[in-house]
Amino acid sequence: MADTMRAARFEAATRRLDVVDVPVPVPGPTEVLVRVEACGIGLSDVHLLEGTLPGPLPVVTPGHESAGTVARVGALVPGWVQGDRVLMAGGRNCGTCRWCVRGRFEECEAFEIVGFSFDGAWAQYVVVP
Numbered sequence: 001m002a003d004t005m006r007a008a009r010f011e012a013a014t015r016r017l018d019v020v021d022v023p024v025p026v027p028g029p030t031e032v033l034v035r036v037e038a039c040g041i042g043l044s045d046v047h048l049l050e051g052t053l054p055g056p057l058p059v060v061t062p063g064h065e066s067a068g069t070v071a072r073v074g075a076l077v078p079g080w081v082q083g084d085r086v087l088m089a090g091g092r093n094c095g096t097c098r099w100c101v102r103g104r105f106e107e108c109e110a111f112e113i114v115g116f117s118f119d120g121a122w123a124q125y126v127v128v129p
């Protein structure tokens with residue numbers, strides 16, 4: 001695997017979207033690296049680029065409707081192996097708020113949307129929980 005990849009990077013201040021070379025992200029112990037094989041353009045992506053739904057990061061890789069193949073697995077990830085084909089969730093819950101500890105992840109008080117709060121899948125690779 002190469003050390004760099006192509007990614008569409010959106011800069012909020014200029015509202016520019018440029019395809020550039022960036023380092024391939026490294027998954028943490030509870031994350032996997034996925035080789036992106038498809039990623040849609042969601043209406044939220046359009047709103048991000050238009051500026052009507054600003055994200056929290058000055059620069060981010062958009063893309064939250066994606067599918068691909070697991071390329072690397074974090075040391076503590078159970079059940080997934082390199083080569084598994086996956087459809088990725090639209091974000092990640094915190095795991096610690098009053099709703100997450102009750103298993104009501106969809107009501108997480110600190111839910112982070114992929115492509116907004118962390119880099120998404122308009123790239124060759126993406127790291128997901």
Ligand SMILES: [Zn+2]
Binds near residue numbers: 093094095098107
């Ligand atoms: Zn939570």
